[in-house]
Amino acid sequence: MLEICQVTKYFQHQVLAPVDLQVEQGEFIAFLGPSGCGKSTLLNIIAGLEQPTSGEVRLDGQVLTAPGPERGMVFQEPGLFPWLNVLENVAFPLRRQGLTEAVARERALELLKLVHLSRYAHSWPHELSGGMKQRVAIARALALNPRILLMDEPFAALDEQTRMAMHVELQDIWQQTGKTIIFVTHNIREAVRLADRILVFATRPGRIKAEFKVQAPHPRLEGDGLLLQLENQILRELREEMEKVLKEELGDDYHLKKSGFPWHPDRDLGSYI
Numbered sequence: 001m002l003e004i005c006q007v008t009k010y011f012q013h014q015v016l017a018p019v020d021l022q023v024e025q026g027e028f029i030a031f032l033g034p035s036g037c038g039k040s041t042l043l044n045i046i047a048g049l050e051q052p053t054s055g056e057v058r059l060d061g062q063v064l065t066a067p068g069p070e071r072g073m074v075f076q077e078p079g080l081f082p083w084l085n086v087l088e089n090v091a092f093p094l095r096r097q098g099l100t101e102a103v104a105r106e107r108a109l110e111l112l113k114l115v116h117l118s119r120y121a122h123s124w125p126h127e128l129s130g131g132m133k134q135r136v137a138i139a140r141a142l143a144l145n146p147r148i149l150l151m152d153e154p155f156a157a158l159d160e161q162t163r164m165a166m167h168v169e170l171q172d173i174w175q176q177t178g179k180t181i182i183f184v185t186h187n188i189r190e191a192v193r194l195a196d197r198i199l200v201f202a203t204r205p206g207r208i209k210a211e212f213k214v215q216a217p218h219p220r221l222e223g224d225g226l227l228l229q230l231e232n233q234i235l236r237e238l239r240e241e242m243e244k245v246l247k248e249e250l251g252d253d254y255h256l257k258k259s260g261f262p263w264h265p266d267r268d269l270g271s272y273i
């Protein structure tokens, strides 16, 4: 079990108020909230890329203070090495661990099969679409067989159709591998489509404001009535939070902007704040 115990973070100001969270092995969790509420900071603390100011993160009772092979990470930018082909990119972490080339290639090929890119093993990153690059990034993050996959807005830069295709793909990967997934997003629809538990963040300072369970089976279909109902429920929860941020940032201009504010669950909360 992953435990986040009383974690806080200060940069110039307090970014995270004490956060407590327990995540069971195999859960699919989303961190959802407006821009700047500390979602990425908390994910980076779990990854060991940032240190908490106070509190700790534990995995099966062991305190985590640095990155480790039991956690794989996928960012918004795929970050592939342009001088390595697809297969070599996925094999890279395995080669670094000292595995022989043959073993690393075999494992990388299995992962490319999982993300449906076997045919592109010998392609170069610049020859791939955005969605394909992200599939390579997911395969690479899975190379060391981590227990936990940490994903920081991995589909935010993709067009809508590709993003929807990646939602299907990721649910399939999650079901096939049984990994724990923690997925950061601004997008309510994306969170509801993917996660079984959604943690809604409040801002200034960042903290968990509400939790929603999504009890629909996977793969989830677009337009499912239960999911739409939940989207609206979450939107109501977040509206207050978004208004708070807008009021602070826009001051007197807030009333002008408010009338044109598109309160819709499929809109990225971050882009209006």
Ligand SMILES: Nc1ncnc2c1ncn2[C@@H]1O[C@H](COP(=O)(O)OP(=O)(O)OP(=O)(O)O)[C@@H](O)[C@H]1O
Binding pocket: 011, 012, 015, 033, 034, 035, 036, 037, 038, 039, 040, 041, 042, 186, 270
């Ligand atoms: N390394 C850093 N140094 C100083 N301030 C930082 C650093 N990283 C994040 N912050 C600040 O912490 C706050 C939370 O940032 P964070 O990226 O965690 O939010 P977020 O909810 O993930 O937002 P977004 O969705 O826009 O990425 C922001 O005010 C940000 O400017």
